[in-house]
Amino acid sequence: xxxxxxxxxxxxxxxxxxxxxxxxxxxxxxxxxxxxxxxxxxxxxxxxxxxxxxxxxxxxxxxxxxxxxx
Amino acid sequence: xxxxxxxxxxxxxxxxxxxxxxxxxxxxxxxxxxxxxxxxxxxxxxxxxxxxxxxxxxxxxxxxxxxxxxxxxxxxxxxxxxxxxxxxxxxxxxxxxxxxxxxxxxxxxxxxxxxxxxxxxxxxxxxxxxxxxxxxxxxxxxxxxxxxxxxxxxxxxxxxxxxxxxxxxxxxxxxxxxxxxxxxxxxxxxxxxxxxxxxxxxxxxxxxxxxxxxxxxxxxxxxxxxxxxxxxxxxx
Numbered sequence: 001x002x003x004x005x006x007x008x009x010x011x012x013x014x015x016x017x018x019x020x021x022x023x024x025x026x027x028x029x030x031x032x033x034x035x036x037x038x039x040x041x042x043x044x045x046x047x048x049x050x051x052x053x054x055x056x057x058x059x060x061x062x063x064x065x066x067x068x069x070x
Numbered sequence: 071x072x073x074x075x076x077x078x079x080x081x082x083x084x085x086x087x088x089x090x091x092x093x094x095x096x097x098x099x100x101x102x103x104x105x106x107x108x109x110x111x112x113x114x115x116x117x118x119x120x121x122x123x124x125x126x127x128x129x130x131x132x133x134x135x136x137x138x139x140x141x142x143x144x145x146x147x148x149x150x151x152x153x154x155x156x157x158x159x160x161x162x163x164x165x166x167x168x169x170x171x172x173x174x175x176x177x178x179x180x181x182x183x184x185x186x187x188x189x190x191x192x193x194x195x196x197x198x199x200x201x202x203x204x205x206x207x208x209x210x211x212x213x214x215x216x217x218x219x220x221x222x223x224x225x226x227x228x229x230x231x232x233x234x235x236x237x238x239x240x241x242x243x244x245x246x247x248x249x250x251x252x253x254x255x256x257x258x259x260x261x262x263x264x265x266x267x268x269x270x271x272x273x274x275x276x277x278x279x280x281x282x283x284x285x286x287x288x289x290x291x292x293x294x295x296x297x298x299x300x301x302x303x304x305x306x
Contacts, residue, residue, distance in 0.1 A: 007229065020077040020191025047279075052079070052190035054279035055230025 007063045018056060021049035026060065033064035075107050075156040079190035080168050081282040082135075083222050083256070084113065084151050086143040088295070089173045090135040092153075092186065094126070096169035097162070105129055106166060108156040113139045114224075115146040118254035122149070135170075150224040150256040150282065153186065165192045174294040182298050189226050189282045206275045206301035208285045217287035217296055219263060221273060223249065224256035224282035234277035236261075240268035251281070258286060275301060 014027030024046045032040045038061065039046060047054040084090055095104050106128040113122035121142040126133065135151060136143075143149050157166050167188070173181035210219070225232040236247045236259050243266065249259060263270050275283050287297030 013228075016071075017077055020079055023074075023077065050188075050190055050192060050280055051278075052226060052280040055227050055232060059229040 007059060009060055009063050018060065019043075019046040019049075019053045021053075022046045029057075029060055030064060033061070033066055038064075038066050071108055071110065071154065071156055076159045076162070076165070077191045078153075078155045078157065078165055078188060079226060080153045080155070080186045080188045081224055081226060082151050082153075082170060082184075082186045083224070083284065084135050084139050084143050084149045085147075085295075086140060087174055087176070088136060089171070089175055089181075091171040092133040092135050093169045093171075094128075094130060094133060094153075094155075094166075096167040096185075097164075098131075104161050104166070106155050106157050110154045111138065111151060112154070113142060113149040113151045114254045114256070115142075115149060116256055118252060118256075119146075120254070121146050122151075148222075148256070148258070150254065152226060172295065172298060177292070177294040179289070179294065179296060182295060184284075184298050185300060187282050187284060187300050189224075189280055206283060206303055208273050208299070208301045210270055210272065215263075215287075216290045217263075218290050218293075219261040219270065219273075219297075220258045220286045220288070221261065221275060221301075222256070222258045222282075222284045222286050223251060223275070225251040225253055226282060227253045227279070229253060230279070232277050232279065232281055234275060234281060237274040237276065238262070238265075238270060239272040239274075240265045240270055243268055256282070273301075 016026055018024050018026050022043050024043050032038045047057040109126045109128050111124045112120055114120050122139045139149055153168055168186035170184055170186055171181055221236055232251045234249045238245045238261055261273055283301050285299050289296050
């Protein structure tokens with residue numbers, strides 16, 4: 001998996017689904033990251049069920065400033 | 071499209087010259103005509119350019135995919151066709167399935183029937199599927215056939231390129247082919263039917279996240295599809 005350089009998450013996508021299993025939207029992801037509260041309750045398994053959104057989730061988390069723990 | 075309903079994103083491939091009918095809801099019975107809440111179809115060429123976009127009437131039972139996408143397939147080659155569906159979990163406590171009929175118009179052989187590959191969603195925890203589904207396998211017949219085999223792969227991501235490995239087994243020998251698919255790109259990866267005199271026994275697909283994937287068999291002489299099937303998750 002790789003992402004584009006200088007990627008920004010378009011707010012126009014906020015109502016769209018990122019995860020088709022947990023029904024997390026891009027907007028909910030943005031709000032959780034802005035609040036320093038990723039993952040929000042009930043969305044802990046985002047990206048881990050069907051795995052289809054995992055690549056996009058990692059791209060978005062990186063763009064929204066969430067880093068993996070050292 | 072609503073994010074308050076359950077969601078499923080399934081995908082298939084369409085080529086020019088094929089009759090291709092998709093049953094939008096396979097789980098029908100006389101007592102319960104189940105419907106999706108919404109369904110949208112988009113189709114992309116191999117370079118990820120969208121060539122078809124349509125909102126369907128969710129009451130529609132059968133989609134004539136060639137009527138919708140045949141002209142685009144003739145102009146742009148094989149298409150990755152994506153079904154983005156919303157449904158009420160009370161109507162589909164398991165999940166909906168799309169099911170399809172596929173037959174090359176000039177071919178004398180029988181048609182193929184297949185389950186459209188559910189790529190995103192389907193809430194695997196709810197349906198009791200516990201195995202990861204981004205590592206998949208397919209076993210080939212013991213008998214030698216005259217078909218040419220391939221994996222048809224598509225990346226449904228919006229942003230993430232997929233780094234995948236197609237691993238083939240020839241009796242004891244293993245061969246690894248790396249593959250990179252940018253978002254909405256797709257490819258048909260040929261699988262040699264023999265290497266060093268050993269027959270193709272198995273193929274595995276490994277990726278960080280789930281891709282749309284089908285095993286494809288084509289009649290060697292005429293090239294029409296004689297196998298179009300999803301992979302399985304038996305080996306971990």
